[in-house]
Amino acid sequence: MAPGPWWRIGWRNLGRNRRRTLITAAGLAFGYLAVVLLVGWMEGLTAEMIESGTSTLSGQLQVHDLDYRPERKIYDTIGGRDGADVDRLLGEVAADPAIEAAAARVFGGGLVSSGEATTAGVLVGIDPARERRVSNLLRALTAGQPPEPGTNEILIGSEMARQLDVDIGDEIILVVPAADGSMGNDLYTVSGIFRSGLAELDASYAMMPIESLQTLVVLDPNRIHEIAASTVDPWLAPEAADRIRARLEPLGLGIEVEPWTRLRPEMLDYAQLAQAWNWVIIVIVFGIAIFGVLNTMLMATYERRREFAVMLALGTSPLAVARTVLAEALSLGVLSLVAGAIITFPVMIWFHNSPPDLSFLYGDYTFFGALIRPRLRVEYSLEMWLLTGIALLLTAIIASLYPAIRSARVPPADTLSGL
Numbered sequence: 001m002a003p004g005p006w007w008r009i010g011w012r013n014l015g016r017n018r019r020r021t022l023i024t025a026a027g028l029a030f031g032y033l034a035v036v037l038l039v040g041w042m043e044g045l046t047a048e049m050i051e052s053g054t055s056t057l058s059g060q061l062q063v064h065d066l067d068y069r070p071e072r073k074i075y076d077t078i079g080g081r082d083g084a085d086v087d088r089l090l091g092e093v094a095a096d097p098a099i100e101a102a103a104a105r106v107f108g109g110g111l112v113s114s115g116e117a118t119t120a121g122v123l124v125g126i127d128p129a130r131e132r133r134v135s136n137l138l139r140a141l142t143a144g145q146p147p148e149p150g151t152n153e154i155l156i157g158s159e160m161a162r163q164l165d166v167d168i169g170d171e172i173i174l175v176v177p178a179a180d181g182s183m184g185n186d187l188y189t190v191s192g193i194f195r196s197g198l199a200e201l202d203a204s205y206a207m208m209p210i211e212s213l214q215t216l217v218v219l220d221p222n223r224i225h226e227i228a229a230s231t232v233d234p235w236l237a238p239e240a241a242d243r244i245r246a247r248l249e250p251l252g253l254g255i256e257v258e259p260w261t262r263l264r265p266e267m268l269d270y271a272q273l274a275q276a277w278n279w280v281i282i283v284i285v286f287g288i289a290i291f292g293v294l295n296t297m298l299m300a301t302y303e304r305r306r307e308f309a310v311m312l313a314l315g316t317s318p319l320a321v322a323r324t325v326l327a328e329a330l331s332l333g334v335l336s337l338v339a340g341a342i343i344t345f346p347v348m349i350w351f352h353n354s355p356p357d358l359s360f361l362y363g364d365y366t367f368f369g370a371l372i373r374p375r376l377r378v379e380y381s382l383e384m385w386l387l388t389g390i391a392l393l394l395t396a397i398i399a400s401l402y403p404a405i406r407s408a409r410v411p412p413a414d415t416l417s418g419l
Contacts, residue, residue, distance in 0.1 A: 024296040030340070077224055089248070114170065124205060143167070179223075297325065330400075337389050
């Protein structure tokens with residue numbers, strides 16, 4: 001006989017005991033929801049960590065002199081002591097299609113003092129207009145405003161402001177080693193205070209106009225330590241770094257272009273570990289679901305053992321009987337998948353667009369140097385949705401193998417005689 005009738009028989013068999021079919025289908029459907037939602041939460045946590053860890057200050061991609069990292073010596077600027085055409089470099093980096101914005105930076109370090117209070121500080125020279133599009137610190141102000149270019153204004157962290165007991169408009173003294181071996185010192189006015197949520201950053205970092213810091217540490221305007229860039233998608237950073245490296249190589253500046261995956265390898269390791277755990281979630285959830293489907297199929301085939309005996313007695317092959325049971329299980333899987341998709345997609349859209357905020361339970365926390373907000377944010381992963389659907393169908397088929405084999409081996413004579 002053609003295979004078509006066996007599929008129709010398998011589909012109709014689902015209606016013999018509708019309550020049992022609906023309960024089993026509901027179990028598989030909610031299993032699909034659970035897997036997709038859990039994976040979405042894992043993806044959301046990973047995305048939150050990467051976005052926070054890279055956009056707070058570092059950016060998704062950085063350009064340095066080959067000798068700058070890891071010691072970060074003040075005289076190891078891009079292009080060496082001769083410097084480089086900063087505007088051209090920024091233009092070359094920003095020209096990549098994956099780059100949203102790029103900003104030049106200069107770094108220094110020394111003592112920050114006010115009255116009798118003194119603390120160690122990391123000074124970052126920035127172009128406020130460009131920096132705002134690369135990092136989030138300028139958008140994390142709790143008071144005041146960013147420093148104006150060409151002024152002796154400075155933006156400090158909230159914990160540094162507390163330690164120095166200063167506020168907006170107060171003056172602080174900076175004493176830092178300069179690139180020529182001298183000691184630079186000057187008086188600066190606090191223009192703003194930021195709070196990133198990262199204690200180390202808020203206690204030790206201060207931002208000022210790039211030209212002011214270059215003057216303080218005796219660096220020419222064409223000497224910078226870093227170009228930081230933001231990307232349209234953090235996962236595009238490695239490919240963008242390769243393209244930018246090839247574009248800048250003819251300039252002969254001796255530079256390195258590093259994406260966040262190499263600057264923050266611990267984040268990449270966690271992201272890969274989270275992806276591996278997605279498979280563990282699928283195996284656990286549908287591994288448990290196999291027993292529910294197996295029980296349903298065993299009960300359904302046991303109730304129809306006389307029917308199978310008649311089929312075998314009339315000349316139906318054991319393979320055809322097994323095919324009927326497998327068709328019934330696959331039909332159950334398709335029904336469950338459709339129901340699961342119907343209840344899952346609206347839930348995912350809601351959690352993605354309006355993630356519940358758990359701030360009332362606990363505050364923000366840090367993870368791998370990233371600020372994680374207590375929100376149940378989920379991310380879409382079409383690949384995992386598809387793989388989860390395939391896993392659901394495989395669960396239905398695997399769970400029906402034993403009932404199918406058992407049904408194909410029903411002894412017709414003994415079963416029909418009532419033995």
